[in-house]
Amino acid sequence: MVGGRVLPTDTTIQGARALRAEILGVGTELLLGQIANTNAQRISSALASIGVDVLWHTVVGDNLERIEAAVTTAHSRAEAVVMTGGLGPTPDDITAEAVANALRRPLDRDERLAATIRSIFEDLGRVMPEENLKQADLPRGATPIEPEGTAPGFYMEQAGSIVFALPGVPWEMEAMLVKTVLPVLQRRGGDSVTLSRHILVVGLGESHTHEKIKDLVAGQTNPTIAFLASGGQVRVRVTAKATSEQEALALIAPVEAGLRERLGASAVQGEGGPLGEILGQLLRARGSTVAAAESLTGGLLGAELSRAPGASDYFLGSLVCYSAESKREVAGLSEAVLGGPGPVSEQAARALAEAAARKYGADLGLSTTGVAGPDEHDGKPVGTIFVGAALGGRTEVRKVRGYGDRSNVRAIAVTAALDLGRRLLDQS
């Protein structure tokens, strides 16, 4: 991964130092690779937004000794520790016990919490197993966090470091993060703010992006500039530390402008969110609509266009035509295209984009066709991608080379189609 410079941790800006945080996941399912640690990602991004420096992620399994050791380490090096997982009612849910041991406190039953847990079961008309009451046992001095589902959380401060324990279920974690963790940390965050702006770069590739701006990257210390590539996109992140949001933005603005000048049309306007949402904002602003016709992406392009809340303002639908017959019967591709250049061709991408706009009555039609692999198809090698965009009588097609595995090739195709649509909208 090409990376930019990163600020040293202890950057002191006018006397203010950002809180240092560690995110500690508990769960053997993470260590067995059954799920990705998306909780750590979500919490990190939320803490960054309020100027807290996340310096470590740690994961341990449902093992008392190792959770305890991890809490001890985290508590000694970070001023905020956000734990997830291990708060359920079963015998291997031992986060509260481990925190109590690490901080040398007994467990006390919180009677109000016990009553809440009882009432959750009563409301569901179910008998509560007695073992569930262990969820009301918290380290002495902890502040309980009301359950969102059935598991309560808690937080407690000791020796200048605050430990939060949240459930592992993502939506329960999310609610407690927003309602409790962020407000509590914001109140003690001091004056330091870390702010990032992202420039989304599409259609240029990671090394070309780097070459175009590497002298700018080399000269920077605050803000810093870093790169992140995936699925055919590069995100350039500009991060400033300052004593206020305004000051941070003022540091970022000239650097961002310089980068955008170099990157030209490959740099997407706006704050670099998901490309599907950016395209959606462009469409919403014009009162326009979009539809798609997809082959190798199998529905991923439609899923991306419908991801944002309110997507029904602009997204009408997508014709997923995976088989040759469906390209003919459902999307109406002609025999001249299918029997001539074939389903993986510039002509097919063109016809699919136009069919999408026509069938749905959409202003913009997008399309994908290609070979996701692992085997070649229609005489074309794995990674061959054609995407199309049709807008008001004009249709553009682009050939893109996909790389990596099947899922990466599909992600690159989605990115390329969305980007082609964006460029066409920008030009019209």
Next chain:
Amino acid sequence: MVGGRVLPTDTTIQGARALRAEILGVGTELLLGQIANTNAQRISSALASIGVDVLWHTVVGDNLERIEAAVTTAHSRAEAVVMTGGLGPTPDDITAEAVANALRRPLDRDERLAATIRSIFEDLGRVMPEENLKQADLPRGATPIEPEGTAPGFYMEQAGSIVFALPGVPWEMEAMLVKTVLPVLQRRGGDSVTLSRHILVVGLGESHTHEKIKDLVAGQTNPTIAFLASGGQVRVRVTAKATSEQEALALIAPVEAGLRERLGASAVQGEGGPLGEILGQLLRARGSTVAAAESLTGGLLGAELSRAPGASDYFLGSLVCYSAESKREVAGLSEAVLGGPGPVSEQAARALAEAAARKYGADLGLSTTGVAGPDEHDGKPVGTIFVGAALGGRTEVRKVRGYGDRSNVRAIAVTAALDLGRRLLDQS
């Protein structure tokens, strides 16, 4: 999260102890929450498959001092350390330096690797920046791993612990994992094998699943039983440690049979892979095909049905009808349905499933409609989901309650539609 018991780490089975491993990710983008640590997930799952115990995940940023400290800790407590990230050519790619410092070795240039890096650029017809040669600087005694993209990796052993350094780009990491890390570890893994089988449970919910089998869970030590819930599915994992794969499977078999007997038709046959692939295998075995018509899922159902290599054997396509007009115009829903019960109704799910089968000429038609949120729609609350499945003149519809955020509601709808299709196929 409801969890089962987990084996203590140091379970000694006939003298063999599994290797203990730590996965150490390097990258500020992970700490800022810009990406999830999917590398750790992938490596964990691969190591579990060869009987290596992953006991810790750690992530640190591009900071020499903290990487060095993390390597020192990992090297002291684990016999295998798999690092990802920080191997690129820019100044903040410092993994090799940090490993050299932690293990107290100098960096030496590997001239053969330097020649390889030069030739990669020559093959691309590009001038190599001199700074790229730093990628050939490895800790003394390290074995280089040939680059898959442009970044080489390496591994080295010291004091009974082996450290692997792989690039952070997922497909480059994956190739080195498979070609180098797994074979090297398998050669020193001793005789211990950890094997898991998964039972995928759909349509029953986490707490009901737990209630049905909790007495079986409580009595187990080897194999152990654990639960994992997400997106409307519960995975029950049965994990055995033994001296051979055969022995592990023999330990698992009676336990799995007992669980399946309790869980009945809610337990999916087979090894519990992604539900879309399981449905695909059922279809392939019968020589049958599937198509979909989707509303709230926006293409996710099609994406899931087309995810596996070879999906074109059974998946024909999907009509994504996000707008009311497209449900009428593209899927052919009648005014009687759209103006009567409305687009979010049992009748609409029925009509969509039948339209999918008809339009694509598929044996099985699946459908989703509902309210993903955040706002109610068509007078129905967020989380209302109807899914349909049509097979050979018979159509079934199921109402499901989605919960959590927009993306979770959409995932639950995909799961419910795939499960309804599976049940219909099983019964016919």
